[in-house]
C-alpha cells in the first residue's frame with residue numbers, strides 16, 4: 093500500500109543515549125494484543141515512560157518538555173530482539189519519522205523501512221556529538237536529506253548509506269508487495285516446480 | 287559466476303530459491319514454508335483483504351495459537367478479552383483464507399517453533415519464515431529460516447516470496463568434548479557472551495565442529511534458536527544421520543520411497559570443501575561451563591562460577607552507562623558473584639528449551655527431590671505432543687512430587703503476554719532466550735540458564751552450579 097513519501101526532514105530531535113534498546117522496551121509484549129496497526133504510539137517505551145501507577149517518569153527523554161521533534165537519536169544496536177513490527181508502528185504512531193543510531197538490528201531496520209520510518213546509520217563519533225549537542229541545546233535542528241543521503245546539524249554533517257531500492261520506495265511511497273505481485277507468473281512457475 | 291565455485295550450505299539453499307534477481311533490487315526469495323501465529327498475523331490478513339487477494343498457496347502456511355494463550359484451563363474460553371479477540375481473529379482469518387490452524391486444544395498445538403519440527407513440516411533444504419524472530423530454530427535441520435515483520439508476513443501470504451538481501455556468512459566451529467553439566471544452552475550462551483548481542487548482525491551463521499555434530503536434534507534447535515540473540519539473521523546446522531533419523535516417520539515428512547529420495551537430496555546440502563565464509567570463529571568445547579546471564583541482554587552472560595565484570599573491565603567507554611543501567615535494573619553489583627543469589631521463580635519453557643529432552647534433563651536433576659520453599663516453579667511444555675510424551679514417561683509425577691506446576695503448552699512467561707508473569711522486582715531463572723527489561727513481566731528480573739541449571743536452582747532456591755548436584 094502506498095506510504096507517506098519521504099524526501100527531506102528538518103526537525104529537532106529527542107536523545108536516548110542507551111545501547112541495545114530492544115523491541116520489548118519500544119513496545120512491551122502486553123500491548124501487542126491489538127489486531128490493527130494504529131494506536132501503538134501511546135505505549136511507545138511504556139515502561140520507561142510511566143511508572144507502575146501510570147505516572148509519567150519525569151527524567152525520561154520523551155517526558156522531558158525540552159525535547160521534541162520527529163527524530164529519535166539512540167545508542168547502538170537499536171531495535172534488537174523480537175521481530176514485532178509493532179515497534180516500528182509505535183515509533184511512527186508517536187510521530188517519529190527518523191531514528192538515528194550507530195547500529196541497527198536487521199529485522200527492525202526492515203520493519204522501519206516498510207513503515208516509512210528511516211533508520212539513519214551514523215558513525216559512533218557523529219552519534220556521540222549529536223547526542224551531546226541535543227542534550228546541551230534541545231532546540232538544535234537536525235536535517236535528514238534522503239535524496240543526498242546526508243544528515244546535518246550545527247554545520248556538521250555525515251553521509252549515510254541506504255539501499256538504492258529502499259530509497260526509491262521511501263521517496264515514492266512504494267512497498268515491496270507491489271513489486272512481488274508483478275512477479276506473479278514467475279512465482280507460480282517456481283511453486284509448481286518445487 | 288562459475289558453477290564450480292564451492293558453496294556453503296546457506297548459499298546452496300538461498301540460490302536455489304531465488305525467483306528473480308535484478309540489479310538494484312533485493313532477491314525475490316521463494317518461501318517453502320510459512321508459519322503464522324495470532325500476534326503478528328492479523329494486520330497481514332487485513333492487508334490481503336484490503337487488496338482483495340487470496341493466500342498464494344495455503345498448503346505452504348501453517349498456523350497455531352501460542353504467544354497469547356493461557357496455560358491453565360485451555361479448554362475454557364480465554365478470559366482476557368483482548369487475548370480472546372486476538373485468538374478468535376486468527377481463527378476467523380484461517381477459516382476465511384483456508385489456512386490449516388492448530389488451535390488451542392488441538393493435539394498438534396504448541397509453540398510455533400516446536401510444532402514445525404515435531405510434525406515433520408520443517409525439513410532440510412527449505413526456506414522458512416515466520417513473524418517471529420526465533421524462526422532461526424528451524425535452521426537446526428539444515429534450512430534457511432528467519433524471522434520477519436508483519437508487512438513481510440503479508441508479502442509471503444500474498445506472493446509466497448519475500449524481498450531480501452543475501453546476508454553475509456559466518457561459520458562458528460565448536461570442537462572438543464563438553465564437560466559435565468554443560469548442555470547446548472550453555473554453548474550458545476557462551477558464544478553470545480563472547481561476540482555480544484550484536485556480534486553477528488548482518489550474518490547468517492553456520493554452526494559446525496564435532497561438538498555440534500554430537501548433539502541431538504533438540505539440542506541443535508536450542509543453539510539455532512538463539513542465533514538471533516547475537517543479531518544473526520539466522521543460524522543453521524548441516525543435516526546428517528541424526529537429522530534424517532529425527533525426521534523419519536514424522537507426520538508430514540516424506541514417507542517410504544519419497545523419504546529415501548529426499549535423504550539422497552539432503553545429503554547434497556552440506557557446505558562444499560573449500561567454501562568461503564565472510565567470518566570464521568572457533569571455540570573449544572572444553573572451555574565452556576554452565577552459563578548464566580546477569581544483565582538485560584543475552585550478551586551479558588558468564589560462567590556461573592564467574593564474577594560479574596566491573597565497570598572498569600568494559601572495553602568500550604560509552605558502554606558504561608548502559609552497563610550500569612542494566613545492573614541497576616537487575617539489582618546486582620558489578621564485580622559480585624551470582625552463586626547463592628536467591629531466586630523467586632523458575633521458568634522451564636519456551637521455544638529454546640521446552641522440548642521433551644529438556645523436560646527429561648530437568649527431571650534427571652529433580653527426581654526424588656523437592657523444590658525449595660522460596661521458589662515457585664512453572665514447567666510449560668512446548669507443545670501438546672511434548673505434554674503427552676511427558677505424561678507417558680511419568681515426568682509429570684516427578685514434577686508433582688517436587689512441587690513444580692506443570693501447565694498447558696504456550697509461550698507463557700517467556701514474553702509475559704498472557705497471565706504468566708514474573709512480578710515486579712522478582713528474580714526468575716529461566717530456560718527462555720531473553721533477559722530484556724520487563725520481558726517476563728513489568729520490572730521482572732531474568733537470569734537465563736540451561737534446563738539443568740534451572741532445575742538446580744529450583745531445588746536449592748538460589749543460583750547454583752548444577753555440577754554440585756550431579
Ligand code: SF4
Pocket residue numbers: 352353397398399418420635636637638696697700701718719
Ligand atoms: S517461546 Fe518465547 S521466544 Fe519462543 S516464540 Fe514464544 S515468545 Fe517467542
